Amino acid sequence: MSKVRIAQLSCGPEYSGVQNEIAEAARSVDAEIFFPDITLKDIRSGFDMFGLDVRSPDLKLAIARARALVEGTVEADAVFIATCFRCAEAAIVRNELRRYIHENSRLPVVSYSFTERTTAGTLLTRMEALTTIARRRALLAREVQEGITMGVDSGSSTTKAVVMRDNQIIGTGWLPTIAVLKSAEDAIELALKEAGIPRDEIQAVGTTGYGRFLVGEKIGADLIQEELTVNSKGAVYLADSQHGPSTVIDIGGMDNKAISVQDGIPGSFTMGGICAGASGRFLEMTAKRLGVDITELGPLAMKGMSTMVPMNSYCIVFGTQSLVNALAAGSTPEDVAAAACHSVAEQVFEQQLQEVDIKEPVLMVGGTSLIQGLVRAMGDLLQTDILVPPHSQYIGAVGSALLASGFIREP
Amino acid sequence: MAKVFIYPTTSLILSDLVARFGHQPLSAALQVRENIQTAGLESPPLQITPEDPKKGLKYAAVEVPSGVRGRMSLYGPMIEEAEAAVIIHDADFSFGCMGCARTNELIQFLLRKREIPILDLRYPRSDEEGVEFVAAIKKFLEELPGGGV
DSSP states (O other): OOOEEEEEEEESTTTTTOHHHHHHHHHHTTEEEEOOOEEHHHHHHHHHHHOOOOSOHHHHHHHHHHHHHHHTSSOOSEEEEEEETTOHHHHHHHHHHHHHHHHHOSOOEEEEEEOTTOOHHHHHHHHHHHHHHHHOHHHHTOOSOOSEEEEEEEOSSEEEEEEEETTEEEEEEEEEOSSHHHHHHHHHHHHHHHHTOOGGGOOEEEEESTTHHHHHHHHTOSEEOOHHHHHHHHHHHHTTOOSSEEEEEEEOSSOEEEEEEETTEEEEEEEOOSOGGGSHHHHHHHHHHHTSOHHHHHHHHHTSOGGGSOOOTTSHHHHHHHHHHHHHTTOOHHHHHHHHHHHHHHHHHHHTGGGSOOOSSEEEESGGGGOHHHHHHHHHHHTSOEEOOTTGGGHHHHHHHHHHGGGOOOO | OOEEEEESTTOHHHHHHHHHTTOEEEOOOOOOOSEEOSSSTTOOSSOOOTHHHHHGGGTSOTTSOHHHHHHHHHHHHHHHHOSEEEEEESOOGGGOOOSOHHHHHHHHHHHHHTTOOEEEEEOOOSHHHHHHHHHHHHHHHHHSTTOOO
16 A cells, blocks of 8 residues: 655754654554655745745744645645644634645645654654555445454543444443453444344444554454544444535544544544633533532523623633532522533634634534533524434444445455 | 954855954854755754853843744854944845844844944945945954954
């Protein structure tokens, strides 16, 4: 299999000491990073024609390289845009280039702002998603689940398993992730029990999520794939929105994903990168402090007014402090629950959704999509109706089971 | 002989001029080639590690982007060492180029704070301006202690 060629458009990674980390992340998914070869003359014309009058020559170089990719004078399978964290000039260029490439080519693109602490491990899932999109377009085009397949999503907070037969979900299992392998085994048992079929009747298995490699190797999965492409596929499949554009938002236990999808395939995406205060973990803490189960937080929030409680969960510690202060000042649990939901939605809106193009329908998936207060808050911020597909908490497992049916071997 | 910081630090022409007039150029010995096949226009040939941006904290605070601090870990010590500087504004990429505008601003500011002799010149756009450009650099370098061909 030939290596996937990822074009790097960047400013600052080599002087930040992270160029090797970027290259290593690409190597680990059998891809290679390359710098589109252009001339000084191309920089002047490419930059002038793009029309963004930036001062940094390396950003002018990135703009010219993006033009070369879009115009096809340089060939690539995917694009990785990386600039220094906290550089405003670079953030503008990063965002505009991502949009420009997304709108004018079929190249999958991901952008990232790094610090000197960025490691290959941090970049792995993003690189894996880029290579999956480039390498497995045929697999990602699958729209119907066939045979009997199983999908396992070993997430940071919960482990989900789904058994599917002939395009129907026939068994599900959902447990907190404690010991990765044990939780996966238990979730699988639950799903098989509900489906009423023995394990040896499963014809193909797919795994995704943080524990995908460990669980996948243990259970002999046919497909081990990162959650960006799998969740996109699962989301549009369950929402019956497999054709045309859509936006998938997954606020997870440890990180968040926002994915701009076209015909079920991610075009651009952003993942994680912000504090735990903007993740499902903060909502778990809120529920615990309010003395309710996480499943009760959503209905509670629906009865409250977020504007009644000042809360900024940019940091999980300060967010919890706001929560405690509000309760001490006499705020109602309903208003506090609503404020927590609004705060998480606002962080994701301000810091992640700006990096993808929001196109309707907007689908919210993952366990947090069951918290109605969070879905309402996100809808208010985006000024659109958010669609939560059925079985949205099983999105990764369903996507894995769907894609795994491409691996069923003929008897 | 004076230690002369040149800006852009990648300019081989400036570096050569400074050396010809008997001084020590403080520069990054990098050539900006016609074809750019590296991450940036003046990517360092040496391997910078994540430790280098931390060394740059001496010149720029932690909220400054890591690329600026990584560059300052190289150029900061040169600025401290400099006894004079030649700064060329709006230079053509082929003359010499430094990739990050924010670093460039900081370098020039720190040079001015040193209160050393500094020659500011605009990059020439015609043959006539080119002659005046070289003459101005020659005069500046000759007047520095130990200057002259």
